[in-house]
Amino acid sequence: MAVNVKSCYLYLLDNVHQMFMPTERPLDETVDGAYHFLEKNIEKCMKNAAGRPAVFKEDSEARKLFLEYRNRTIPFIDFANAIATKRYDWKDRYEIFTASDLFLCEIEVSEVEYVIGLELTCKEGMVHHVNQSETGIQNNLIVHQSIIPAASLKSANFFMIDLDKMTLTILENMTSTEDDDTHLYADKILECKTEISVKEAVKKARYVAEEIIEHHELDKLEMVPAFERVIKETINEGKDIDMKEIAEEVFYQTPEAKLAYVSEIENQGIEKPVQNSNWVKMPLKKTQKIKTDTGIEITIPLDYYNNKDYIEVINMPDGRLAIQIKNIGNIENK
Numbered sequence: 048m049a050v051n052v053k054s055c056y057l058y059l060l061d062n063v064h065q066m067f068m069p070t071e072r073p074l075d076e077t078v079d080g081a082y083h084f085l086e087k088n089i090e091k092c093m094k095n096a097a098g099r100p101a102v103f104k105e106d107s108e109a110r111k112l113f114l115e116y117r118n119r120t121i122p123f124i125d126f127a128n129a130i131a132t133k134r135y136d137w138k139d140r141y142e143i144f145t146a147s148d149l150f151l152c153e154i155e156v157s158e159v160e161y162v163i164g165l166e167l168t169c170k171e172g173m174v175h176h177v178n179q180s181e182t183g184i185q186n187n188l189i190v191h192q193s194i195i196p197a198a199s200l201k202s203a204n205f206f207m208i209d210l211d212k213m214t215l216t217i218l219e220n221m222t223s224t225e226d227d228d229t230h231l232y233a234d235k236i237l238e239c240k241t242e243i244s245v246k247e248a249v250k251k252a253r254y255v256a257e258e259i260i261e262h263h264e265l266d267k268l269e270m271v272p273a274f275e276r277v278i279k280e281t282i283n284e285g286k287d288i289d290m291k292e293i294a295e296e297v298f299y300q301t302p303e304a305k306l307a308y309v310s311e312i313e314n315q316g317i318e319k320p321v322q323n324s325n326w327v328k329m330p331l332k333k334t335q336k337i338k339t340d341t342g343i344e345i346t347i348p349l350d351y352y353n354n355k356d357y358i359e360v361i362n363m364p365d366g367r368l369a370i371q372i373k374n375i376g377n378i379e380n381k
Contacts, residue, residue, distance in 0.1 A: 050086040055152040058131035092205040096246040100322040101215040107238035127151035160210040248321040287320040
């Protein structure tokens, strides 16, 4: 996936010093590394599994403004100015006293056009400073209060709008006060209806699977890795996460467990396939840890876990279990 930034406007939102600094001209693309920095951080956010799919509400002011921009009734900078102003105002209302840089960009990915919003909260850091005087050169450290960090869920808010389909992906943390919990971009600025993210869906799916496996007294050593394998394959192939298909594949030998899984997943609020894209990347379990009642712990790569050529769990005549590890080339102490 290659991100191509076509134009970008930078807005300074400093609610610490009550300063909103809009711009009249796009970011200078001749500045060495500026667009590369943006493209890498946008790509990182696009791959984040915590991004939630969304659509505009019909009465959304942002939707009306976006349609005007899409129909070329207004230039992109007018849309950008309105979004940046709303973001600054909502930060003030919710007493978010931070300094942040908001990049609003027109981009292209795989011949599809998007509008991107990337807000990075500035951090304080030390930088070097060269002081030259009559007594000579002195190298010092000074505090810089506006260092732009790399994008992460802790430091970044992000939204992406498909120019053609007008669908969105929004990545942001909850904003909490004594009276209200809200997602400012989704609920207040863009006014969208959001759906569950891939990350949250996998978290719920994993929890429900473990509960069903335990309740139906299924072989945890076999079923948990099978579930992880199916989830991993689904995400890596860029498919939507269909919980009914996952249940069919994981619990195919136990119909009652399959039905219970689907029912409980629906109780968790997942009633249809979870939207995914081939951009999403999320860390999945690569190993399975086993702990015995004797205190022995074994960590096994999932690729080998269900392969009896490498590891086998054996039922002994006395009802206890034995674990046999095979085809070992060498053993190292760690």
